[in-house]
Amino acid sequence: MAKGxxxxxxxxxxxxxxxxxxVKAAIAGMPLRRDLLIEYLHKLQDGYGAxxxxxxxALADLLKLAPVEVYEVATFxxxxxxxxxGDPAPAAxxxxxxxxxxxxxxxxxxxxxxxxxxxxxxxxxxxxRVPCVGRCDTAPVAVVGQTPVPHATVAAVKxxxxxxxxxxxxxxxxxxxxxxxxxxxxAQGGYELLRQxxxxxxxxxxxxxxLESGGLRGLGGAGFNAGRKWRIVGSQPGxxxxxxxxxxxxxxxxxxxxILETDPHRMFEGALIAAHIVGCEAIYFYxxxxxxxxxxxxxxxxxxxxxxxxxxxxxxxxxxxxELRRGAGAYICGEESAxxxxxxxxxxLPRLRPPYxxxxxxxxxxxxxxxxxxxxxxRDIVQKGAAWFASHGRNxxxxxxxxxxxxxxxQPGVKLAPAGITLRELIDEYCGGMLPxxxxxxxxxxxxxxxxxxxxxxxxxxxxDTLQPHxxxxxxxxxxxxxxxxxxxxxALNAMRFFRHESCGQCTPCRVGxxxxxxxxxxxxxxxxxxxDVAQVMTDASICGLGQAAANPMxxxxxxxxxxxxx
Numbered sequence: 001m002a003k004g005x006x007x008x009x010x011x012x013x014x015x016x017x018x019x020x021x022x023v024k025a026a027i028a029g030m031p032l033r034r035d036l037l038i039e040y041l042h043k044l045q046d047g048y049g050a051x052x053x054x055x056x057x058a059l060a061d062l063l064k065l066a067p068v069e070v071y072e073v074a075t076f077x078x079x080x081x082x083x084x085x086g087d088p089a090p091a092a093x094x095x096x097x098x099x100x101x102x103x104x105x106x107x108x109x110x111x112x113x114x115x116x117x118x119x120x121x122x123x124x125x126x127x128x129r130v131p132c133v134g135r136c137d138t139a140p141v142a143v144v145g146q147t148p149v150p151h152a153t154v155a156a157v158k159x160x161x162x163x164x165x166x167x168x169x170x171x172x173x174x175x176x177x178x179x180x181x182x183x184x185x186x187a188q189g190g191y192e193l194l195r196q197x198x199x200x201x202x203x204x205x206x207x208x209x210x211l212e213s214g215g216l217r218g219l220g221g222a223g224f225n226a227g228r229k230w231r232i233v234g235s236q237p238g239x240x241x242x243x244x245x246x247x248x249x250x251x252x253x254x255x256x257x258x259i260l261e262t263d264p265h266r267m268f269e270g271a272l273i274a275a276h277i278v279g280c281e282a283i284y285f286y287x288x289x290x291x292x293x294x295x296x297x298x299x300x301x302x303x304x305x306x307x308x309x310x311x312x313x314x315x316x317x318x319x320x321x322x323e324l325r326r327g328a329g330a331y332i333c334g335e336e337s338a339x340x341x342x343x344x345x346x347x348x349l350p351r352l353r354p355p356y357x358x359x360x361x362x363x364x365x366x367x368x369x370x371x372x373x374x375x376x377x378x379r380d381i382v383q384k385g386a387a388w389f390a391s392h393g394r395n396x397x398x399x400x401x402x403x404x405x406x407x408x409x410x411q412p413g414v415k416l417a418p419a420g421i422t423l424r425e426l427i428d429e430y431c432g433g434m435l436p437x438x439x440x441x442x443x444x445x446x447x448x449x450x451x452x453x454x455x456x457x458x459x460x461x462x463x464x465d466t467l468q469p470h471x472x473x474x475x476x477x478x479x480x481x482x483x484x485x486x487x488x489x490x491x492a493l494n495a496m497r498f499f500r501h502e503s504c505g506q507c508t509p510c511r512v513g514x515x516x517x518x519x520x521x522x523x524x525x526x527x528x529x530x531x532x533d534v535a536q537v538m539t540d541a542s543i544c545g546l547g548q549a550a551a552n553p554m555x556x557x558x559x560x561x562x563x564x565x566x567x
Contacts, residue, residue: 013067020061022058023059024062027039035343035363040059041070042326045079049090076347078330091119093126093145094128096130100252100494101444101491102139102251105408105491107140112129115127125161132252134254134290136254138412179263180265182304190269190379191308193269193379209227211227212225212228214387219371219377220245220334223474232358233368234277240278241284242275242370243362243368243370244284244285245336245372246291247286247339249288249331251447252480253477254404256373258413259373259402260291261294261297271375275368284324285322286333286343287327302324305322330348332350335544337544338544344363347504350543371476377400392418392419393419395420401418401462401477402477403478406478406479407480408434408435409434410435412431421461423459423462427440434481437485439484440483441483441484441488444480445472445477446472446474446476447480449499450549451553452492452553452556452560452561453467453556471559472556488561491553492553495553496514496518499547500517500518503546509537509538509540510546510547517535517554531551531558532558535554
């Protein structure tokens with residue numbers, strides 16, 4: 001630009017008219033809002049197979065954002081394929097192979113190597129290693145486009161690839177024929193409790209007291225008393241929001257997927273009751289991107305709920321705003337404040353506390369955050385009574401829990417069992433025992449972050465507060481069972497590599513600590529004093545639970561499986 005000339009356009013790359021038209025077509029029918037940025041990026045990737053620079057610049061222009069704001073969000077999430085200028089687009093079909101703990105135990109490493117060799121001869125297919133896809137009960141698992149391949153073999157994956165030839169990655173997800181749909185749910189008495197609460201037949205205090213007396217706690221991992229949380233958020237000045245966290249990315253966890261594949265409206269009704277009592281104007285359901293089939297189901301059923309009719313007056317019910325938001329492959333967004341950042345269309349970086357999300361949460365409003373399973377239980381506890389729920393516990397514990405069980409058992413899956421059940425009881429009574437030729441050696445009681453315990457501790461009750469004395473916790477009740485054919489050391493290394501991959505990078509203790517720990521754990525002789533020092537820094541100084549808990553499996557190996565660590 002000549003000296004003294006007046007700039008008529010902003011600096012940087014300008015939006016191209018054809019790219020702007022393409023973006024408008026991709027997001028047609030959607031309101032233009034900053035918080036929907038991730039939804040727009042999904043639309044573009046679904047339509048074009050990747051995110052191209054021209055489209056992102058055009059999207060930034062439409063949203064009145066700097067292109068870097070769009071770029072930083074797109075590159076934060078693992079499921080977005082950002083194509084740099086001049087680089088080729090990715091293959092038309094992506095095959096994702098899970099390499100997390102359970103899948104590694106069942107041969108994922110050999111599977112991904114063989115598939116990678118085969119893909120070299122097919123330019124239309126690419127193979128990606130990915131962390132847990134929430135189907136650990138059918139390990140090893142591959143996902144071809146959006147189609148899961150349980151108990152994946154090379155032959156099975158190749159067969160699905162053939163069926164998907166020339167199809168983009170947004171091939172329709174398989175249907176869920178066994179799900180209880182809206183009409184069936186209503187016919188079975190569904191939404192009657194919501195009607196009673198909204199009409200005043202059931203008081204707010206009755207509902208909250210039932211949850212408190214029944215002992216319902218947050219079932220996403222933190223275990224905070226649900227009724228108390230309702231009181232806390234309800235006491236904050238309005239307006240208020242609510243978020244339902246369905247971003248279960250913890251390796252070994254898949255209970256929420258099974259809940260939604262079978263009985264999604266029980267979750268919806270529980271969330272609507274909670275929102276009404278607490279006074280929330282909007283409910284956001286945040287679903288992990290790996291569950292494409294569940295997403296299709298929820299989108300369809302949410303539309304039916306929005307036209308919910310009061311059966312006694314035949315008048316439409318004034319419901320909160322209901323939005324389903326799609327994650328994009330970031331484990332960190334299971335942390336409540338990172339999830340809120342993602343719903344706002346940003347990178348999923350955990351917030352510093354205080355203030356807590358109950359005070360300043362989504363869009364700056366007090367926000368009630370619950371796990372999917374927590375609100376699923378609301379209807380049963382209130383209708384059947386707190387005493388009914390509390391009566392199911394064992395070993396002095398109260399309530400029922402869904403355990404996601406995978407590993408060396410004959411019948412893996414989601415097991416509805418009494419809170420406080422021991423691992424041995426869970427395996428013998430609910431899982432058909434150990435696989436033939438396998439004996440219990442170790443187990444994760446709470447997913448990758450919950451630590452590893454030896455078989456000698458298999459009679460400890462599985463519940464909140466019972467495992468901490470042993471350096472572990474129940475978390476989301478993701479139980480991974482190892483046998484004498486497995487290595488606790490290898491399982492802990494797998495977990496640490498997962499945390500290294502999933503660290504958001506915001507804080508140095510987690511970003512550097514997970515990477516350094518994985519490096520130290522890969523050598524034959526562990527430097528135990530140095531690993532303990534790194535673990536202490538991560539635990540004490542990390543911003544969120546990822547870094548604070550990442551060292552648990554490694555510390556467990558040092559404590560309980562020292563014979564595996566060469567000195």
